[in-house]
Structures are given as structure tokens and as C-alpha cells.
Amino acid sequence: MKGQVFLGGACGNTTWRQDIAIPALEAAGITYFNPQLGVGEWSAHREAADMRAKDEADVLLFVISDQTRAVASIAEVAYLIGTHRSLALVINDINDDCIVDGQIVSQEERDDLNRGRLFVRTMAKEHGIAVYKDVESAVQHAVDLVKASETSLSLNELRRIISDLSFKQHQFVVEPTEDGFHLQLRCREDDVNTGETRIQEGRKWHISYHATKSEVVQTAFKAVVTWQEHDTRERFQYCGEPVFSPHSDVDRLLELRKSLQDKE
Numbered sequence: 001m002k003g004q005v006f007l008g009g010a011c012g013n014t015t016w017r018q019d020i021a022i023p024a025l026e027a028a029g030i031t032y033f034n035p036q037l038g039v040g041e042w043s044a045h046r047e048a049a050d051m052r053a054k055d056e057a058d059v060l061l062f063v064i065s066d067q068t069r070a071v072a073s074i075a076e077v078a079y080l081i082g083t084h085r086s087l088a089l090v091i092n093d094i095n096d097d098c099i100v101d102g103q104i105v106s107q108e109e110r111d112d113l114n115r116g117r118l119f120v121r122t123m124a125k126e127h128g129i130a131v132y133k134d135v136e137s138a139v140q141h142a143v144d145l146v147k148a149s150e151t152s153l154s155l156n157e158l159r160r161i162i163s164d165l166s167f168k169q170h171q172f173v174v175e176p177t178e179d180g181f182h183l184q185l186r187c188r189e190d191d192v193n194t195g196e197t198r199i200q201e202g203r204k205w206h207i208s209y210h211a212t213k214s215e216v217v218q219t220a221f222k223a224v225v226t227w228q229e230h231d232t233r234e235r236f237q238y239c240g241e242p243v244f245s246p247h248s249d250v251d252r253l254l255e256l257r258k259s260l261q262d263k264e
Helices: 016-027 044-056 071-082 107-126 135-149 155-162 213-235 250-263
Strands: 005-009 059-064 087-091 171-177 180-190 197-201 205-207
Touching (some): 005 071, 059 135, 071 087, 071 107, 087 107, 087 135, 155 171, 155 213, 180 213, 205 213
Antiparallel strands (some): 171 180, 180 197, 180 205
8 A cells, every 4th residue: 555645854863753743644544654764774676665655645744854964855855846746844944952963063064954944945935835843733734635635636646547548659748736737748750840750749738636537538638639630730731831830920910910900
């Protein structure tokens, strides 16, 4: 069974997973994936399992505490914010009396580490992601996010629906956005103008978090129909010119229309 919540962030000798997060998640009936390992237990195989668990999780809970430098976690969270994943975050600054790896962090290093934390906070705010100071609040937020996701379309569920679609050699690609998902058709084929074979991409179609399976499939079909119409408009010619080209500039068409009206 996949973990609904991925417990990312500070590892080392931290105990926030065992002491706070795991008991709360189990009490709420929510599954989790715990990537924390003992010293020397990490391996490349384990990294692959972690990446798969993150991809499959409904919510990613990341704790950037004052007990570790968290350089990798900061970079990872920044990336996940950019990919619009569902996040529950704890970010604590490194203070004057914080001890990391048995030593008090120097002022210079502390400033660098806290700059990274400030950057992630700013990114999170720009994307409407709440940032907490304590693990308890973030875990509760993760629980709420999981429960909300159970009544809405998830990225993994959308990918499962898309995997059952087919059209010639075309690929259906989906990506998350702030208010749902985008679906796009891609195919490697000849360019109408240059004859060069390259990846061609269709327009992006919005899919709501609340879309049904039927609505997703219908949107995919509309993407295919539009792709075919686009190709037809490019190839249909009158007097050697693609008079209905989909690449015509709308402002120039407007000017042409106005000039025709002036002549009437």
C-alpha cells in the first residue's frame, strides 16, 4: 500500500516522526511512508524507493527543523512547490543557541542557512502554501489535505485515466497547476513548413480537481479533435496558401475585418 503522506525533511537523530507525526496519522487512519534510516543504511536502491513513494503520496509533509542544516530538503521543497504538489511544511530558523551535529553553528553559516529558509517561506506564500512552526500543526494540516484529496481528482488518478487513452502515436501529458491540471497532446512528426521531424505540442487543456472520469476523457477527445483541425487548417490551401491557417495573427485579422467594413 502506498503511503498517503510522505514524511520528508529533517532526519539524522530527529524523532518528530516517531513522537508526533506517525501516532497522529495512525490515529486518523492515514497511511504514511517514513524515509528515515539509521546511519550508514542509505543506498541508491533506497533512493529509488523514496522517489517512488514521493510520487505516489497524496501529501508531502516536510519538516525543516533547527536540528539539521536541511540544505537538501530546502532544495527539494523549492522544487516541489514549483511542481504544485500538495505540501504541509514546518520551517524553523537556526538560532544562536542551536546545535547541529554536536556543534554551535557559526554566524556566517547560520545566515546562509536561514536565507534558504526565508526563500522557501517566500515561495510557499506566493503559491498559497501554509508554513508552520510546529510539527503538530503541520501534521493536522496534512491530515486535512488527505481528507480533501479523497473527494477530488489526484494527479495519480488522472494519470491512471490518461493511461487508458490512445490516439495514433500521440502522447497524452498531464501536469499539475494551482487550480487543477493541464492536459496536452504531444507527437513526433514532420513540421508542415520546414519538413523537419520534431516534437509537436498541442494547446493545454484545463482539467478541474473536481472533474469526473467522463469529463477527463471528453476533454482528451476535444484535444484530439482540435489537434486534427489544427493539422487540417495548416495543410488546406487555396491558390497555394493556407488561408485558414491556425497561426494567423488575431490583430491582423481584426485589421482586415475593419478595412472590409470601411469599404462596405
